[in-house]
Amino acid sequence: MVEKMENQLIADRISKTFNGKTVVYPTSLKIQNGSIHVIEGKSGSGKSTLLSMLGGMEKPDKGEVRFKGSSLYRLNDIEQSNIRGTSFGYVFQSFHLIPELTVKENIELPLQFNPRGVKKHRVDEIADALGISSQLEKRPDFLSGGEQQRVAIARAVITNPDILFADEPTGNLDQATSKTVVELLTTLVESMNISLVVVTHEQNLFSHPHHLYQMENGRLREVD
Numbered sequence: 001m002v003e004k005m006e007n008q009l010i011a012d013r014i015s016k017t018f019n020g021k022t023v024v025y026p027t028s029l030k031i032q033n034g035s036i037h038v039i040e041g042k043s044g045s046g047k048s049t050l051l052s053m054l055g056g057m058e059k060p061d062k063g064e065v066r067f068k069g070s071s072l073y074r075l076n077d078i079e080q081s082n083i084r085g086t087s088f089g090y091v092f093q094s095f096h097l098i099p100e101l102t103v104k105e106n107i108e109l110p111l112q113f114n115p116r117g118v119k120k121h122r123v124d125e126i127a128d129a130l131g132i133s134s135q136l137e138k139r140p141d142f143l144s145g146g147e148q149q150r151v152a153i154a155r156a157v158i159t160n161p162d163i164l165f166a167d168e169p170t171g172n173l174d175q176a177t178s179k180t181v182v183e184l185l186t187t188l189v190e191s192m193n194i195s196l197v198v199v200t201h202e203q204n205l206f207s208h209p210h211h212l213y214q215m216e217n218g219r220l221r222e223v224d
C-alpha cells in the first residue's frame with residue numbers, strides 16, 4: 001500500500017548542543033506511517049533529547065524536522081501546539097496521571113479539545129484493548145504501576161494520533177510487567193495504525209521493531 005509507506009516525519013540532520021557539549025550530533029531519520037522505531041542507548045547518550053526534538057518539544061540547533069511536509073519548528077506556536085495535541089501522543093517513564101481524576105476522566109482529558117471529533121466510546125474500546133476496563137471508575141493511585149502506564153497509554157492514543165513518542169515507557173516497571181505493557185502497546189498501535197517511536201536503555205524490549213537504532217554519545221546508528 002503506497003499510503004502506508006508514506007513518510008510522516010522526517011528529521012534532516014538535527015543536532016543539539018547544551019553548554020558547549022554536543023548531546024545529539026547531526027541525525028537524520030524517517031518515520032513511515034504505522035512503523036515502530038526503537039532507539040536503545042545508555043543513560044546520557046542523548047536519547048531523550050533526540051525524542052524531544054522529533055516530538056516537537058525541543059527545537060534543534062541545526063537541521064529540520066518535517067511533519068507531513070511542514071517544517072515543524074517554523075510553524076507558529078499555535079500550529080505547533082495543535083500538532084502536539086492532536087497528531088502526536090506522548091508516554092513517559094513517570095505516568096503523569098492526575099490523582100484527583102478517575103481513570104476514565106484521565107483518559108478523556110485530551111478530548112476536551114477534540115479537534116478530530118473522537119467519540120467518547122473510544123475510551124471503552126481502548127480501555128478494553130489495554131485490559132483496564134474494570135478500573136475506569138477508580139483513582140490512579142489505587143492501580144499498580146503497570147496499570148497506571150496502561151492508563152497513560154490510553155490517554156496518549158485517545159485522540160488517534162499519527163505518532164506516539166514514548167520515553168522509557170517501562171522504566172518504572174518490573175520485567176514481567178514491562179513485557180505485558182510492551183505487548184499491549186505494540187498490538188494497540190498496530191491496530192490503530194499509529195507510528196511509535198520509543199527510547200529505552202533496555203535492550204530487546206521490543207521483539208520485532210521495524211527499525212532498531214543504537215544511540216551512543218549523541219550518535220545514532222541503525223542496527224540491521
Ligand SMILES: Nc1ncnc2c1ncn2[C@@H]1O[C@H](COP(=O)(O)OP(=O)(O)OP(=O)(O)O)[C@@H](O)[C@H]1O
Pocket residue numbers: 018019023041042043044045046047048049050201
Ligand atoms: N536542558 C538541558 N540543559 C543542559 N543539559 C541537558 C539538557 N537536557 C539534556 N542535557 C544533557 O544532555 C545529555 C543527554 O541527556 P538525555 O536526557 O538526552 O540522555 P538520555 O540518553 O535520554 O539519558 P537518560 O536515560 O538518563 O535520560 C546529558 O548529559 C544531559 O545532562
